[in-house]
Amino acid sequence: MESYDVAIVGAGVTGAAIARRLSAYSLDVALLEKECDVSFGVSKANSGIIHAGFHHSPSSLKARLEVLGNMMYDALQRELHFPFRRCGIVVAAFSIEEMKTVERLYTQGLENKVIGIELCSRDRILSLEPKLNPDVVGGLHAPSGGIIEPYRFVFSLVESACKNGVTLKREFEVVEAEVSRVRRHRFVLRSRSGDAIRTRWVVNAAGLFADEVSRILGGEELKIIPRKGEEFLMDRNAKGYPSRVVFPVPSPDSKGMLVIPTVEGTTMIGPTAVEVEDKEDLRTTLENFERVCSSARRLVPSVSERDIITSFAGLRPTLAGNDFYIAVSKAQPHLIQVAGIQSPGLTASPAIAEYVKDLLKQDGLPLVERPDFDPTIEEVPRLRELDPEEADRLVQANPDYGEVVCRCETVSEAEVVAAIRRGHTTLDGVKFYTRAGMGRCQGGFCTYKTLKIIEREAKLSLGEITKRGEGSFVLGSTVGDLPVGGES
C-alpha cells in the first residue's frame, strides 16, 4: 500500500493551494479528488473575485486570511501563469442609509489594512465607473481587488504541486478510514473503487463534503450547509459593462448580486444566495434569472438579458457562524480541518495554505525544504493573445497552433492538446483549461473537434469521452448500433 506523510482530501482551490505549499518540502503528499478532475466541485462554479478584504470583521479568521491571500497573487501569477488582473472593486450606494453601511465597510477595510481603499463621492465613483446607475449617491473603491479564472488557478496549483512530487489521485472518493493509535502511519483511507493509501496526517479540504469526511475520519461533528449561487454569463461583445467589479451594499448574510467583468473579457452577473438541502442541487431557475437581472440592472442599467450566453450554479460550503474553521481536529489527532471555506475562500486560499502548513508543523510534521523545489510551471502560449508575427513563429515550431478549434474564443489545437496532456480529458476539463466551448456558440462548432482530439490524445473511444466524468457520457452510440424499426 502506498504511504504518505500527508493526504489532502479535496482538490479544490483550498486543497490544491495546500498541496502546492507542501510540495516545497521533502514530504510525500497525496492529493485526493473524488471527481474525475481537479476543481470540479465548489471551485469551478465561482465568481472568480479576488476580494480586497473590507467585507469581514477584523476579528474573523476570514478577514485575516483574505487580506494576506490577496497580496500573494502577483507572485503566484508570475510563477503559475493563470489569468488574473487587479481590476479594482467598487461598492455602489443608492441611499444615505446605504452610504452609512459603506462607511462602516471603509472603516473595517482600514482596520483590516486593505491597501488603497477609498471612500467615494458620487462624482468620484461615476468618474471611476461611468456605466453605473446615475442614481448612485457614493461608494467605496478598493483598487487591490481583482478577478481570476478560478479553475485555471486550481489547474496551475495542482500542476506545480505534481511537478514537485505531489501524487494526485482523481476519482478517489474517500468512503472509509481505519485509524490506528500505534502505527506510524495513523490512517488508512479507502476509496469507493477499493483503492487504499496510508498516511500520517490528513487535511480535510473536502468543501461541501467536509462534514462527511470528518465523520469518516472520526473527527468532530461539522454541519456544512450548501448555499446556492446562480450566475449568468454575458457575451464578450456586450457593450456598456463596467471595468471594475461592482458590488451593491451587502446584507448581513451575503455580499449581494454583482456585476463582474471576468478576466477573459466577458461579464458575469450574480450570484444569488439561497440555502439548499441537496449538495448536488445545481439547478438554475427562471425566477432567479429575473432577480439577478433586475439587481444587476439597478447597479448598471445597460445590463441586457439579450447578452446572456449561459448560466450556471455553484454551492458555497458554509458552516454555522459563517467563519472559516481551520484547526487541528479536537476529536482526532493528526487531522487538520479546513472547513467552511466559502467566500472569500478563493482569495484566502494561498494564505490558508500557509496557515495549514504552520498547523502541520506545530502538530509535529517535520518540514525540510526541498532543495530542488521549482515554483514555476511551463507557460502554454494562447493563440488569442498573440500578434500575427508571434503566432506565425509558434505555428512554424508547433503546427498544432495553426488549427483553430474554438472560433469564438480563438483556441488552437495545441492548447487543447496541452490540456489533455495535463490530465484534463473531459469536455469540461478541456473547456476550463483552454476556454474552447466557453464563448457565444457554447460549443456548437468546436465540440466535435474537441472530441476527436481527446479521442486521439487520451486514447479514448468517442463513446468513452464524458462531459465531466462518470455517467456524463457525450455520445450514445455509433450509427448502425441501435436497432431500427419500432423495437421498444
Place this chain on the structure above:
Amino acid sequence: MKKRSYDSIVIGGGSAGLAAAAEIAGRGYHVAVIERELTLGGILNQCIHNGFGLHYFKEELTGPEYAERMIDMTAHLPGIDFFLDSAVLEVKGPRGGEPRSGAENAEGPLHNGGLVVYGISKHEGITEFTASSIVLAMGCRERNRGNIGIPGTRPAGVFTAGLAQRLVNIDGYVPGKDVVIVGSGDIGLIMARRMTWVGARVHGVVEIQPYPSGLTRNIAQCLNDFNIPLYLSHVVSEIHGSRRVEGVTIMPIEDRHEQSAKSFRLDCDTLLLSVGLVPDNELSRRLGVVLNPETGGPYVDASLMTSVPGVFACGNVLHVHDLVDWVTEESTRCGGNVCDYLAGGKTPWQGAVAAGANVKYVLPNRYAPSRKNVFYLRTLVVKNRALLRATIGGRTLLERRLPHVQPSEMVTFTLGPDAFNGAHGTAGQGGLADGRLEVSIE
C-alpha cells in the same frame, strides 16, 4: 509570415462564398477563398436530405449534391485560389482598422490593397492577405441553451440540432437514444426524422409558438409519418439529470401565460435545440462593420457593401435565409457588385430603404433607382392574401397581392429603373422631397 495579394478575398467557402467567388473570378479578377474546414460547401455537406436546388438548378438535390454543383462551377476558374483548413484570425480595414467615413466612400475603390486579412493554417502558418475588397460569407451559427435560458441542471446530452446533425451525418455518432427536440424549425424537424432513422426514439417536438416554424411538408414527412408528437404552444421549462439528461419538464402556454400546473415530464437522455440561427459576424464586428440588430448582419447599401468601403456581405452572414437557392442568387449578385467596385465604377445615387408596417426587415438597406434592385424581406405577421406595397414619399411604386406570408418564409421582389421613373425626377440629383423607400405588408 507569408504575404499574398488579391483583388478580392472571400471569407468562407460555403454556398455564399463559392457563388461570390465564382462571379468575381469569372469576370477576370484574382480572388482567394479562405475556408476553415477541409472541404468546400459549408453546412450543405451535413444536410444529406433532399429539397435543395428547386429554384436555382430547377431540380431536387441533396445538400452535398448542391455543394458539388457549386464547387464544379467554381473550382476550375483561373484566378481563384482556395485556402482550405485555414481560419481567419483578424481583418483590418484601411488605415489600421479605422473604417473610412461615408464621405470618403465616394472616392471609389481602395486600390493597392487597403484591406488586410490574417489567415492561419497548420501548413502555412500565418498568411497576410491584402486586397482591395473582401466578401464576408461566414454564414450563421445556432442559438443555444443560454440564448433561450432553459432553467434546470447542466448535464451532458444537450446539443444544438446542427451539431447533432454533424455528429450523425459526418462523424457517424448518435448523440443518444431517447430524444426530445426544442423548436419546430426545419433543422429540428429534419433531425427528428434522422434520429428515428438511426434507431433513437423521438418523444416529441416542443414549439413555443401556436404554429410550427418549419415547412408544412417537413411536419408531414418528418413528424406525422413517424407518429412523433408536436407540442405547439409549449416550452421546456426545466432540464433534469445531474450527469446526463434524464428528462425534461414541458409546460403549456395558454393566452401567453405559463401553465405550470399543467406541466408534465418526458423522460429522455438527449435534448436537441433548434431554436434559431444568428449571422456569425465576429470578424465583421472587429473590422468595424456596423451591424443591424434586426437581422444580426451588416447594414448594406444597394450593392451589398457594408459600412466599411470595399467590404461586402452575402448569404447567411447578411441575414438568415430559408433556402440555399436565394443564398446563391444573392451571393452571385454580390460578386458582380464587387467586380463593378473593382472596376472603379462610379457609385450611383442611393436612397434609404425602411421596413414599414408588419415588416421585420428589408434588405438591402439602400436602393439605387438607376439599376435593378432585388429585395428580400421578412414579415412580422402570418397572413393570407397580404398586400406587399413599396412607396416613396407617399407615391406607390409597387403593389403585389401575396397568397400567404409568414415570418419563416422570406418574400422577394424586384424594382427596376422603370418603377422609379417619375418618383424621383432624375436619379442622382438628390435633394428630392423624400427619397426613402418604405416597404409594408398590409
